[in-house]
Amino acid sequence: MAVLYIVIPIALVLAGAGLAAFLWAVRKGQFDDLDTPAVRMLFDDDDSKPDQNNDQS
Amino acid sequence: MSMNPAISAGHKADKAGEAATRLDVSCTHCDLPVPRGLIEPGADTQFCCAGCRGAYEVIRGCGLDDYYRLRDAAAVDTNARTPDRLPSGFTSYDTESFHKLHVQPLTSGLCAVDFRLEGVHCAACVWLIEKLPRIVRAAAGSDAGQGVVEARLSMRQAVVRVVWDPTRVKLSTIAQALNTLGYRPHPAKGLSKQALRRKEERKQLMNIGLAGALAGNIMLLAIAQYAGLWGGIERQYDQYFRWLGAGLGAIALLGPGRVFFRGALSALRARSPHLDLPIALALGVGGLAGVVNVVLGRGDIYFDSLAVLVFLLLVGRYIQFRQQRMADDAVSLMASLTPGDCQRLTPEGETETVPIEALMADDRVKVAPGAIIPADGEVLSGEAAVISAMLTGESAPQPVSRGEAVYAGTQVVGHTIVMQVKTVGEQTRVGRLMSLVESGIASKPAVVQRADRIAGWFVIAVSLIALAVFCAWSSVGVGVAVDHTVALLIVACPCALGLATPLTIAVAIGRAARRDILIKSATALEHAVAAGHLILDKTGTITTGQMRVLAWEGDASLKPWVARIEADSNHPIAVALANDQTDTADSISIDVEHITHHRDGVVADTPIGRLCVGSAALMQREGVMLPERWATPASQAEDAGHTPIFIAHDGHIAALARVGDGLHPDAESAIKQAIQLGWRTKIVSGDRPAIARRVGAAVGLAPEQTLGDVTPEDKLALVRAAQQDANQKGPVVMVGDGVNDAAALAAADLGIAVSAGAECSLTAADVYLARPGLASLIELFTLSRHAMRTVKRNLALSLGYNAIAIALAAAGLITPLLAAILMPISSALVLTLAVGVNRPRAISHASDTENQD
Numbered sequence: 001m002a003v004l005y006i007v008i009p010i011a012l013v014l015a016g017a018g019l020a021a022f023l024w025a026v027r028k029g030q031f032d033d034l035d036t037p038a039v040r041m042l043f044d045d046d047d048s049k050p051d052q053n054n055d056q057s
Numbered sequence: 058m059s060m061n062p063a064i065s066a067g068h069k070a071d072k073a074g075e076a077a078t079r080l081d082v083s084c085t086h087c088d089l090p091v092p093r094g095l096i097e098p099g100a101d102t103q104f105c106c107a108g109c110r111g112a113y114e115v116i117r118g119c120g121l122d123d124y125y126r127l128r129d130a131a132a133v134d135t136n137a138r139t140p141d142r143l144p145s146g147f148t149s150y151d152t153e154s155f156h157k158l159h160v161q162p163l164t165s166g167l168c169a170v171d172f173r174l175e176g177v178h179c180a181a182c183v184w185l186i187e188k189l190p191r192i193v194r195a196a197a198g199s200d201a202g203q204g205v206v207e208a209r210l211s212m213r214q215a216v217v218r219v220v221w222d223p224t225r226v227k228l229s230t231i232a233q234a235l236n237t238l239g240y241r242p243h244p245a246k247g248l249s250k251q252a253l254r255r256k257e258e259r260k261q262l263m264n265i266g267l268a269g270a271l272a273g274n275i276m277l278l279a280i281a282q283y284a285g286l287w288g289g290i291e292r293q294y295d296q297y298f299r300w301l302g303a304g305l306g307a308i309a310l311l312g313p314g315r316v317f318f319r320g321a322l323s324a325l326r327a328r329s330p331h332l333d334l335p336i337a338l339a340l341g342v343g344g345l346a347g348v349v350n351v352v353l354g355r356g357d358i359y360f361d362s363l364a365v366l367v368f369l370l371l372v373g374r375y376i377q378f379r380q381q382r383m384a385d386d387a388v389s390l391m392a393s394l395t396p397g398d399c400q401r402l403t404p405e406g407e408t409e410t411v412p413i414e415a416l417m418a419d420d421r422v423k424v425a426p427g428a429i430i431p432a433d434g435e436v437l438s439g440e441a442a443v444i445s446a447m448l449t450g451e452s453a454p455q456p457v458s459r460g461e462a463v464y465a466g467t468q469v470v471g472h473t474i475v476m477q478v479k480t481v482g483e484q485t486r487v488g489r490l491m492s493l494v495e496s497g498i499a500s501k502p503a504v505v506q507r508a509d510r511i512a513g514w515f516v517i518a519v520s521l522i523a524l525a526v527f528c529a530w531s532s533v534g535v536g537v538a539v540d541h542t543v544a545l546l547i548v549a550c551p552c553a554l555g556l557a558t559p560l561t562i563a564v565a566i567g568r569a570a571r572r573d574i575l576i577k578s579a580t581a582l583e584h585a586v587a588a589g590h591l592i593l594d595k596t597g598t599i600t601t602g603q604m605r606v607l608a609w610e611g612d613a614s615l616k617p618w619v620a621r622i623e624a625d626s627n628h629p630i631a632v633a634l635a636n637d638q639t640d641t642a643d644s645i646s647i648d649v650e651h652i653t654h655h656r657d658g659v660v661a662d663t664p665i666g667r668l669c670v671g672s673a674a675l676m677q678r679e680g681v682m683l684p685e686r687w688a689t690p691a692s693q694a695e696d697a698g699h700t701p702i703f704i705a706h707d708g709h710i711a712a713l714a715r716v717g718d719g720l721h722p723d724a725e726s727a728i729k730q731a732i733q734l735g736w737r738t739k740i741v742s743g744d745r746p747a748i749a750r751r752v753g754a755a756v757g758l759a760p761e762q763t764l765g766d767v768t769p770e771d772k773l774a775l776v777r778a779a780q781q782d783a784n785q786k787g788p789v790v791m792v793g794d795g796v797n798d799a800a801a802l803a804a805a806d807l808g809i810a811v812s813a814g815a816e817c818s819l820t821a822a823d824v825y826l827a828r829p830g831l832a833s834l835i836e837l838f839t840l841s842r843h844a845m846r847t848v849k850r851n852l853a854l855s856l857g858y859n860a861i862a863i864a865l866a867a868a869g870l871i872t873p874l875l876a877a878i879l880m881p882i883s884s885a886l887v888l889t890l891a892v893g894v895n896r897p898r899a900i901s902h903a904s905d906t907e908n909q910d
Binding site: 011031033039040042 | 127180183184187210211212213255258259262263266267270273274277278291294297301
């Protein structure tokens with residue numbers, strides 16, 4: 001069972017990576033507004049990007 | 058973008074016959090019924106006013122018809138908003154002082170501004186508003202290029218963040234575009250406070266993430282050890298797991314768990330009981346004993362239970378914090394809706410629009426009818442009336458003329474005045490009242506929440522039991538005694554208590570918010586339970602604060618004509634007469650020429666003859682006789698606090714309208730219910746005692762429970778006296794809307810601001826009733842009663858659980874495995890009860906029918 005000495009640290013590092021991703025998302029404000037993005041993704045957006053708008057005009 | 062009655066006149070004349078057959082035509086833009094005179098037969102689109110037509114044309118012109126499809130798909134209950142008429146436009150948004158106050162420059166020359174929008178209600182609004190770049194480009198012409206770079210809307214807060222290029226498009230153009238769509242923009246206030254709290258919220262969320270990850274991993278390790286209890290485990294691996302568990306556990310306790318130690322420390326310093334005390338005791342003793350046991354290689358460790366404890370408690374607190382923050386944000390954003398600019402006259406006599414903050418003493422300011430006076434000062438020219446309802450509670454408008462003093466926060470009606478500013482900001486009467494609010498807050502009695510009070514006793518009891526258990530077991534051996542005492546302290550941690558209370562409160566606050574009751578603090582719920590003193594303001598709280606025609610005596614066929622000639626004025630009495638029209642089908646859209654507005658009435662030549670509408674003084678000037686038959690009801694109306702308005706037709710009085718501040722339709726039943734619930738109810742008003750008593754009688758209160766002529770200072774004193782009343786049981790609740798109530802709201806155990814309240818009353822109050830009327834007050838009482846009953850039941854359950862656990866620990870039967878099983882079970886049980894089972898049934902009947910969720 002000596003493999004435990006390697007496997008558990010690896011598992012902890014993986015957990016740490018997940019945690020780091022979560023902390024990054026929180027810091028970026030991904031959890032600040034939970035309502036608007038939920039409806040925003042429903043629109044079929046053709047021209048939300050400003051540069052595309054310029055091309056069309 | 059103004060409503061033009063002339064548009065309709067022609068249609069009415071020749072198409073009236075056809076239109077009468079199709080009465081229920083709804084507006085293409087806002088879905089409201091279209092007045093008969095405006096229906097265009099055969100047209101695909103119908104509009105109820107020029108504003109809706111304008112909004113529709115803008116949306117169509119930009120190729121954004123999808124808005125209507127999306128809106129219908131969303132099946133929202135509210136309609137698209139009608140754009141407001143805006144006399145002044147948004148020119149002040151381009152001034153330097155406005156930019157200094159509200160605009161943040163970004164890198165690369167762009168600017169950002171946050172607007173609180175009126176009328177945001179559904180997904181289609183998000184779609185339309187975020188198309189702002191396209192709409193502004195169409196409005197400003199294509200040479201403006203990409204003026205607006207981005208518009209991002211936060212739906213819940215109705216705040217849009219606009220990023221634009223100031224060299225290409227003016228902010229006023231952007232604001233005008235939003236207004237045309239029916240979303241009137243206001244510069245958002247209170248966002249810096251919000252940003253601070255958002256930071257705090259993010260920190261809490263990160264702590265929860267860390268605690269969750271640690272708890273999960275420690276549990277995985279612990280499972281290996283528990284398996285070892287049966288299958289056997291080699292000593293080296295057992296030690297390995299113990300060290301790993303202790304290491305992760307120490308991070309959990311010292312990292313995310315730090316808040317409990319800090320809370321306990323400040324509770325000790327303040328010498329007030331707090332729930333953090335027993336929690337910190339369990340975490341501290343458990344952690345310390347665990348580390349010692351790991352180092353010595355003997356005894357039990359409880360890190361899995363402790364880490365889960367930290368995680369769950371943090372989650373409970375976060376949810377409560379979030380609910381309270383959302384209610385508070387919504388209320389502080391309400392403040393954005395109060396106007397922030399005024400018309401200053403330059404020395405050359407031109408008007409410029411500046412933010413109120415830029416005003417100085419001796420400036421001359423023009424105040425248009427309907428606008429709020431921005432500072433204390435003196436009238437230089439113009440004769441108008443002033444409504445001081447917010448400031449003093451007086452319901453009837455008072456006439457002012459040259460040389461008279463006017464005060465900030467009051468509203469001008471009738472005519473434009475020019476005033477000289479004497480004092481600004483904190484020196485004004487409103488400013489001085491605000492400092493009274495500060496003193497009200499300072500005198501507010503400190504409240505210890507029920508859970509905290511219990512925690513105080515809990516700590517003492519648990520400490521005594523722990524001591525007894527230690528003494529009892531020390532005869533067996535000191536090591537055994539320490540182990541059992543540690544186990545006892547850990548299982549005695551009131552985690553169910555610490556989790557259940559914040560969750561129940563969060564659920565109640567969320568439920569209240571869905572009923573338009575915004576609760577800013579948890580203690581508000583506790584205070585609304587036991588009946589105590591209920592002190593109500595009159596103007597704007599029990600009454601609507603708006604003038605209304607209360608009675609009409611005489612010739613009713615004149616009503617539509619009176620409504621027509623009063624339609625162009627915004628004097629409150631004129632508005633009351635114009636709105637008295639119940640049936641739109643009778644409305645007269647013919648242009649009436651020669652309408653002359655006087656200070657006390659209107660004279661007009663109409664097709665049916667000469668009409669005079671106004672006070673007795675106007676009748677005298679116009680040479681109309683005032684026979685005894687009309688003088689008696691007029692003086693009766695005056696005695697009751699109403700304003701009698703005479704209507705003279707061709708020189709003879711034909712009708713009399715009683716105009717006054719009407720009751721909210723639900724005020725009487727709400728106050729009756731409050732009295733039934735045991736509240737000692739009182740009305741205090743800044744208005745004349747006669748008027749206050751009349752309103753009191755109308756809602757069923759005795760004259761001695763109705764006080765008139767009450768100053769803001771008196772209201773504060775009344776609240777304090779009620780709090781010190783020796784006989785009183787229960788809290789002192791103050792309900793009000795105006796600046797004059799703010800200090801009393803702040804000092805009361807529970808301050809409740811009602812719909813359309815003044816900015817500072819919103820700040821001072823704990824609860825804001827966003828729906829007009831007093832029915833929400835009773836809902837709040839019922840809701841609190843329910844929430845507190847659930848809290849009590851959960852307290853009993855969790856204390857019962859703790860008693861059993863303590864008994865087991867005292868008997869020396871608790872092992873880490875048993876603790877790991879017992880703790881989550883109790884938490885899950887209480888959690889289910891807090892969230893799932895406490896649907897308030899009494900309220901569901903009352904209002905869920907209209908608000909299905």
